[in-house]
Amino acid sequence: MRVLGGAGGDDDVVQIKEASKSGEPFVITVNCPDKTGLACDVFRIILDFGLSIAKGDISTDGIWCYIVLWVIPHSTLLATSCSFLKDRLQSVCPPCSASFYLVQQPPRSSPEYLLKFCCLDRKGLLHDVTKVLSELELSIQKVKVTTTPDGRVLDLFFVTDNMELLHTRKRQDETCARLNNVLQDSCVSCELQLAGPEYECNQGITSLSPVLAEELFQCELSDNERRSQALSPDMTKLKRTNVIIDNSLSPAHTLIQIHCADHKGLLYDIMRTLKDMNIKISYGRFSPNTKGYRDLDIFIQQKDGKKILDSGKQSALCSRLKQEMLHPLRVMIASRGPDTELLVANPVELSGKGRPRVFYDVTYALKTLGICVFSAEVGRYSASAREWEVYRFLLDENCEFHLTSVAARNQIVDRVRRTLMGW
Structure with missing residues (x-):
């Protein structure tokens, strides 16, 4: 080994x-x-x-x-x-090092780079580009994709480099070469540069209508809404999700016991929730997946080092954990005028980081369905007292799906959800 x-x-x-x-x-x-x-x-x-x-x-x-x-x-x-x-x-x-205990330095932010390329459109193009960026250890921060009337695609990817080497000519040339290798003869131009003022202009997204925003970001879901929207294989698994708090087993810690349906990123969803609520973990054990379920035992403390004894705080913690486990991502299809739009949203950590691989998974699901993307954008949106990362895909109607059909729309949403959740 x-x-x-x-x-x-x-x-x-x-x-x-x-x-x-x-x-x-x-x-x-x-x-x-x-x-x-x-x-x-x-x-x-x-x-x-x-x-x-x-x-x-x-x-x-x-x-x-x-x-x-x-x-x-x-x-x-x-x-x-x-x-x-x-x-x-x-x-x-x-x-x-000893100095760490005296002063904890804030994390250093990576510079953003603008990757801009123009090419001829084809099925799966967006995912193929995203796959290359992932393999190159480039993290996508924002995206703006537009299809022109003559069938060309203009893509703006704002990325950061996990290897911190994108300032070098060698790394930039390698990135463009890898993209050219995938795009081949369809590539018209490829440019990579440090993002300037245009990055700030692309922080947000095209405004959402109040009705659409309310449906996408609502906090509490009815049983019917959970059946149609919650990211779980079936309602049985939703009902069998349990979060129990026990203060009797430790004199200094509160025990959280979780039994829930497993999904890709489940442990991340739980940990980011505890992090955002300023909960300290003293001990945690995560059991293997058994018949699609996970069991977790986590001993925690409040920021002040004390147990969680207040019943209101206990209830708020349990409710928040259930919400984030049952509904970590929002997926829906809506009509934007005569066009069909796929929307995916996930909450952003208080640290400002969004969930990884969402763009990768969504573009993969659309590629497997044979659906082209006419335009796409990724940006931030504030709603329900928190910040969200929102992915918007305007779907090309020249595909095998009748996008106005309810059955076809449900099939697209289901495939995207299952890809995101690893089912």
């Missing part, structure tokens, strides 16, 4: 033991100073790599944290990818 790690010091913060046999999980260990939300940051990166966590343990004394995760690799996860994964995980870990 090969181990990716260092010879000492900060290099030993993250270790990855590759599986000795095909199909067996990798073992990832993170051993570093603790910080609120560390588990969320770690799980977000693992989700960004398209990996699935089979089981895991988290333990911390408030000063030092130890995380062990058994991760199922996908077939394309090579040794080089593991090296990038190790670097990414290490980047969110606090430094192992």
